[in-house]
Amino acid sequence: MLGNKDPLDFIDYIRDNPDKFWTLFNQHMTLVIYAVIIGLVIAVPLAILTSRISWLEKPMTWISNIGQAIPSLAVLALMLPWLGIGFKPSLFALSILAILPIFLNTLVGIQSIDASVVDAANGMGTSDAQLLRMVQLPLAMPFMFAGIQTAVVQSIALATLAAYIGGGGFGDWILQGLAVRNFPILLAGAVPVALLAMAAEILLGGIRRLVVPKGLTVQ
């Protein structure tokens, strides 16, 4: 069995290694933030494009559904033979996986807009760009925000796994704890990352309630 130390000793372990703790925290958050930004930059234009070209809709939704069935571990693992180990392959895998929830939510957001609203905008003589900027994107925003929230929480989980391919982050301590069978080190990685994910969920949920008008909230 694992070491005979008290699991709660992990607090002391973190206190004894503050520098390492903040290094891991930084590595973890850098992966998450970059991945979500890259995901956004790719997913939103892709969703807008898909919503305008009707024959794209079916294949794109189909690809996304298959994409969601791929185990995230597999995506990360497959970077290894092709891109090697380290930050870049980890970021690449995280970004690919961040695209999915943002893409699907933005697309659903645009598609769920009442046709009469779009007709009204067209009737007022909006150009295509105006329709997008002033009508479709604002109305799709609550969905988009939900997609971003999912992407952030999911990326925090994936960044933990990234330690396997040398991506750093709190997963490092979990792996080390597992390898040397030491509870405090194991939990020094696991507990902060669990709290981080829950905090992100609560914080982003709060921001969503603040930013998104009440009439537009989605469940």
Place this chain on the structure above:
Amino acid sequence: MPSQMQYLLDNPERVLELTWDHIQLVGVAILVATAIGVPLGILIHRVRWLQLPVLNLSGLLYTVPSLAFFAILIPYTGIGKTTATTALAVYSLLAIVRNTSAGLDEVDRASVDAANGMGMTAFQRLRLVELPLALPYILTGIRIATVAGISIAAIAAVIGAGGLGRLIFDGIRTVDANRIIAGSIMCILLALIADFGIGRLSLLIRRDLRASAERGS
């Protein structure tokens, strides 16, 4: 056949064995989660003030990264299948509880009134009217939980729970893309089959419900 498929072709028995392992791991977790989740869903449907706290708490637990969840459980449940099943069951709870209570909420008021008017007890009404009508929703919850569970179970191999994750982690250790691909393809296949199969089942039940409604029985 591309060379990447070679591992699959060379070791069909090993792959099948691990696949069966994987199915068992997810299957047991889903059974446990259903046994807890459906009653819990019924409870929060009846006791309204419990709904928000229960759904929020299970939603929050759902965000905990699986590797961290396994790690936190290890001091208490050890290394192996118990830890993996526990974590997988907790992850599955959210979808099953939420869909059960949503399904019960969707049951037509008139059906409930009719059941009451026929003199059914609350338990009879639940068993004969409400649960059958909510079944498609409950199955959707189980479908979502199963597909997610198949993906999460791959990670459980790191704590010695076996399954297709073994191939993926072995592949990482030996930098062998063929093993990673073999494990991944089987996981994807499992997820797609589960998604299609359970989706089909709930479609059949929906059709059956509609047919019996039209017969007036």
